[in-house]
Amino acid sequence: MEEDIESKGGLPLIGDPAPEFEAVTTFGTLRLEDYRGSWLILFSHPADFTPVCTTEFIAFTEIYEELKKRNAELLGLSVDSVSSHIAWVRNIEEKLGIKIPFPIIADLNREVASKYGMIHPGESRTETVRCVFIIDPEGILRAMLYYPLTNGRNMDEILRLLDAMQTSDEHKVATPANWRPGDKVVVPPPNTQEMAEERMKEGYECVDWYLCKKDL
16 A cells, blocks of 8 residues: 555545554544544644644534534644644643644654655654544545645534535535535436436426436
8 A cells, every 4th residue: 555655646535445543543543444434534744832723623613523424533733742632732731722632643753644645755754734534434535635834624514515526426416516515416427328318307307307306
């Protein structure tokens, strides 16, 4: 797997098995395998004790219970030490009254960051950029989001995307732009001319044979 990722330019691809890891965290040693059976939101941040990252950790904490309702876990990462992570988490609780409920990987040797392509030299040669990897219960990488060092992430989009993927998996449908739970979903396109003709008779909301929506 490591050779495959290296040949792809250092980045895993959607649909690949997520790169395996064993890492020291603020909750002890954890492995990717520990999350099998649940969705995992693995995210990296540039550095502890930095302002944008602090706002993000507060925001991730605010959606933590919503993620749990969706059978999803959170796991953070940076190239700081465990001691730094612990000191920062304690500082956030002391200064802001927010207790961080999820573990943070201390990736001092950048092993996990390298496997996941989290270091982008154009942004920083030493720090991880703001990556989000959504891994499904089977350990398959399903989505990747990247943000620059200067701009914090939108937690609502992470929840929305997770809802969309779970809906697609459960109902075998797609979701349109800006979809939210309760909106109409997109019916998979027909594969033959006959199916296209039948599609128009099935009671869906159709713009044409290739774009039809329905309620769940």
